[in-house]
Amino acid sequence: MPHTPNANADAHGALPPSPLPDxxxxxxxxxxxxxxxxxxxxxxxxxxxxxxxxxxxxxxxxxxxxxxxxxxxxxxxxxxxxxxxxxxxxxxxxxxGYYEKRCLPYIESLKKKIAQADRHLAEGDLDAAEKEFLKALLLDEKHPKANIALGDIALRQGNGKKLAAALRRIFDIDTLFLEQERHLFNEFAISLRKDKKFAEAVAFYAKALERNDADEHLHFNIARAMAESGDAAGAMGQLEKALALRPDFSQAQSFLAHLRAGVPPDEADLPLPDITALGEIPS
Structure with a gap:
C-alpha cells in the first residue's frame, strides 16, 4: 500500500497542513x-x-x-x-511513462462514471446515479464527490441504513475536511441540518474544526445546527468563538444577540445564511 506523508514534517520532509492552491x-x-x-x-x-x-x-x-x-x-x-x-x-x-500508461486509463474511466452519475442526478434518477457513484468507488473508495453524493442520495431517499454507511465512509476521508473540498461537505451538512439530522451536521462541522479551528464560518454554521437542535448554550459558545476571530461578523453578532434574548432560531427575524469560504448560501 502507498505510504501517505505525515501531516507533521516527517522523514521525507512533508510540510504541516496548510491551505492548498487551486x-x-x-x-x-x-x-x-x-x-x-x-x-x-x-x-x-x-x-x-x-x-x-x-x-x-x-x-x-x-x-x-x-x-x-x-x-x-x-x-x-x-x-x-x-x-x-x-x-x-x-x-x-x-x-x-507511468502516468500515461498506468494512471490515465483508470482516471478517464473514473471521470466518465462521475459524469454519467451527474447526468442521472440532473434527470432526477437517483437510483441510476447511485449505481454510477458506487461504480466510481470501486476505482477510488475515497473519492470526495462520490461519497458525498451517495450520502445526499440516501438522505433524499430517506434510507437511514445507507445514510449511516455513507457517513461512516465520509468520516474516514480527511481530504473532505480540508480547504479545497470544504464546499462539498458543507452543502451536505446543510442538507442534514435542514432534514433535522442535527447530530450528524454538528459532527461534520466539528470534524472540520479539528482541521481548522480558525474559520469563523465553520463556528457560525455549527452554531446554527446546535441552536436548531435546542443547544442554545453550545451555539452561543460557537458564535463567541466566531466573533473572537472576526469581531465585525455581523450575522454572528445578530444571531448571538437573539439567542441571548431567548429567541429560538426559527422565530428570529434574521437572514441566517450558511456561510463558507466560497460565499453565502441562502437558507
Missing part, C-alpha cells in the same frame, strides 16, 4: 517514486527490504511541489501534501 492551476509532472530501506526481524534473522511507493506530483505556478499517493488502481487518491523543493529533488525519482 490544483487545476498546477502543472502535472507525472508519477514519481520514493524508495525506503526497511528491516524486518532481529539479530541474525534481520533482513533488509527496499520499499518503493508511487506518487502523483504537481507543481504550482509558484514552484511548490505537491504529492498525492496512488491507490491500488493507480488513481491519485487521498490527501494532497506539499513537499519542500529540496526534499522532493533529493528523494523522488521520475517514473517515465
Amino acid at each position: 490544483m487545476d492551476a498546477c502543472r502535472i509532472l507525472g508519477v514519481y517514486s520514493m524508495s525506503r530501506r526497511t528491516r524486518t526481524g532481529q539479530g541474525t534473522t534481520s533482513q533488509g527490504h527496499d520499499q518503493k511507493t508511487y506518487w502523483f506530483v504537481r507543481r504550482s505556478p509558484e514552484g511548490e511541489y505537491f504529492v498525492q499517493a496512488l491507490n491500488a488502481n493507480s488513481i491519485p487518491s487521498g490527501p494532497v501534501t506539499p513537499v519542500p523543493k529540496g526534499a522532493f529533488l533529493a528523494e523522488y525519482q521520475p517514473e517515465s
